Amino acid sequence: MELLISILVAIIALFHIYIMWFEMFAWETRGRKVFSKFPRELFGQTKVLAANQGLYNGFLAAGLIWTFFIVDTDWKNNVMMFFLSCVAVAGIYGAATADRKIFFVQALPALIALGLLLIGR
Helix, strand or coil: CHHHHHHHHHHHHHHHHHHHHHHHHCCCCHHHHHCCCCCCHHHHHCHHHHHHHHHHHHHHHHHHHHHHHCCCHHHHHHHHHHHHHHHHHHHHHHHHHCCCHHHHHHHHHHHHHHHHHHHCC
16 A cells, blocks of 8 residues: 555656646746647746746645655655645646646545545554
């Protein structure tokens, strides 16, 4: 169970590193391809906003990566639950306000990892 949780946490952390890169450094290039319905002229105007969002995604990834270096199991699980909860809430909010598929890409993996973490306690 621990191995599965660690793999899920690693995947979620890597995904948020990708989001950070995407929003901070590729918003005006890759972003136009990913968000084809978003008006092209707004990418330049929203670059700073996207970079700010990317930074927050980087913090989520950093928190999840941090858990791999925590030795105390209780402390590790508590930190992991906190950051997975943050990811889940962000994914649920994104699904409710921007695009429903965000739930499946962001919130659901975090909720699964949280569920496994709680079952494993």
